[in-house]
Amino acid sequence: MSVAETGSIGAGAVIEADAVIIGAGPAGLFQAFELGLLGIKSHIVDTLKHPGGQCAELYPDKPIYDIPALPVCGAQELVDRLMEQIKPFGPQFHLGEEVNELRPREDGRFDLATGAGSRFIARAVVIAAGLGSFQPRRLGVEGADVFEDRQVHYRVRNTADFHGQRLVIFGGGDSALDWVIDLTGKATNLVHVHRRPEFKAAPASVARMRQLVAEGRMTYVEGIATGIRSQDGRLTGVTVKRTDGTLEQIDADHVLAFFGLHPKLGPIAEWGFELEKKAIKVDTARFQTSVPGIFAIGDINTYPGKKKLILSGFHEAALAAFAIAEYLNPAKKVHLQYTTTSPIMQKRLGVNG
Numbered sequence: 307m308s309v310a311e312t313g314s315i316g317a318g319a320v321i322e323a324d325a326v327i328i329g330a331g332p333a334g335l336f337q338a339f340e341l342g343l344l345g346i347k348s349h350i351v352d353t354l355k356h357p358g359g360q361c362a363e364l365y366p367d368k369p370i371y372d373i374p375a376l377p378v379c380g381a382q383e384l385v386d387r388l389m390e391q392i393k394p395f396g397p398q399f400h401l402g403e404e405v406n407e408l409r410p411r412e413d414g415r416f417d418l419a420t421g422a423g424s425r426f427i428a429r430a431v432v433i434a435a436g437l438g439s440f441q442p443r444r445l446g447v448e449g450a451d452v453f454e455d456r457q458v459h460y461r462v463r464n465t466a467d468f469h470g471q472r473l474v475i476f477g478g479g480d481s482a483l484d485w486v487i488d489l490t491g492k493a494t495n496l497v498h499v500h501r502r503p504e505f506k507a508a509p510a511s512v513a514r515m516r517q518l519v520a521e522g523r524m525t526y527v528e529g530i531a532t533g534i535r536s537q538d539g540r541l542t543g544v545t546v547k548r549t550d551g552t553l554e555q556i557d558a559d560h561v562l563a564f565f566g567l568h569p570k571l572g573p574i575a576e577w578g579f580e581l582e583k584k585a586i587k588v589d590t591a592r593f594q595t596s597v598p599g600i601f602a603i604g605d606i607n608t609y610p611g612k613k614k615l616i617l618s619g620f621h622e623a624a625l626a627a628f629a630i631a632e633y634l635n636p637a638k639k640v641h642l643q644y645t646t647t648s649p650i651m652q653k654r655l656g657v658n659g
């Protein structure tokens with residue numbers, strides 16, 4: 307698929323929108339605010355199940371020191387504050403959905419579709435996709451991809467699929483420990499594998515796991531996966547190299563791995579935009595891409611002098627909002643107004659009388 311091609315994307319319930327924002331990181335969230343001030347409603351789509359992009363996913367507890375007027379602000383706190391700020395404009399969130407298709411229509415609007423089946427027709431699109439769509443880190447052993455979603459899983463869609471099964475669960479974070487605890491007793495056999503003695507998960511969860519091991523209800527192995535065993539097209543087990551160097555063969559019907567998420571450019575690379583070092587080229591007056599009506603802000607864009615900072619994304623969102631307002635209503639001049647004194651902006655914000 308390319309933005310150069312036109313045509314509509316399938317059938318089904320379609321959401322018609324003035325603006326669809328791809329990405330709920332700080333730039334995408336602030337874009338909804340800036341559009342809201344100008345009276346434009348937006349939909350925000352993100353692969354993650356929560357807003358906040360890198361701030362929420364990669365460093366929620368770390369302090370940020372370069373947000374204007376906030377000498378120090380926790381990364382998750384910044385996301386919470388942005389969510390509070392955009393509340394008056396009620397942007398509609400579509401979380402846990404990756405936009406995998408973006409295509410111009412013959413009527414000048416854009417078709418968008420997500421992997422989860424949502425469809426949009428948007429008059430304008432803002433790509434605020436950061437470093438890309440957050441994807442689970444894979445197991446990293448040869449042949450595992452063949453069994454992905456059948457017997458090798460990076461998320462749990464339906465817990466019942468694992469009841470009465472032999473499971474191997476990898477990982478040392480909260481997701482891994484939560485599923486180890488939840489599925490012990492429901493699986494016929496459960497082995498938990500983690501590469502080192504330290505865990506990222508909550509100490510209470512680690513203590514509970516150790517208690518289950520002591521009670522003989524599950525097994526814990528310290529090591530890493532080195533291979534997959536299969537027979538007649540079905541996965542039959544995994545090979546684990548223990549930290550002492552010995553190899554252990556573990557029989558399994560399903561392997562679940564929770565190694566966290568990392569951003570991957572993903573479908574955006576196939577949309578036909580001019581890219582430079584995995585970023586979309588934009589102009590610095592409107593933050594528009596080479597396709598009129600599609601804008602790009604935040605870490606995903608590039609232009610001479612670009613700095614991948616939250617502050618830059620905020621500035622870009624403000625200018626893109628004015629450009630989008632003009633694009634949606636070319637006949638209407640968009641005047642600069644101050645939130646301090648503009649009755650119409652204050653009405654939109656719900657703050658005047």
Ligand SMILES: Cc1cc2nc3c(=O)[nH]c(=O)nc-3n(C[C@H](O)[C@H](O)[C@H](O)COP(=O)(O)OP(=O)(O)OC[C@H]3O[C@@H](n4cnc5c(N)ncnc54)[C@H](O)[C@@H]3O)c2cc1C
Nearest residue numbers: 329331332333353359360405435436438439440604605616
């Ligand atoms: C450890 C660390 C510390 C940092 N500290 C600072 C700091 O002190 N100050 C500072 O200014 N910056 C800092 N940064 C950088 C800052 O976090 C980024 O500049 C900022 O997050 C960019 O915001 P964004 O909204 O453009 O993108 P992101 O935060 O990356 O959000 C993009 C979102 O788009 C989603 N997405 C992508 N593709 C799709 C798709 N196809 N469909 C649906 N959703 C999609 C992703 O899942 C993601 O949630 C730091 C970064 C890191 C990693």
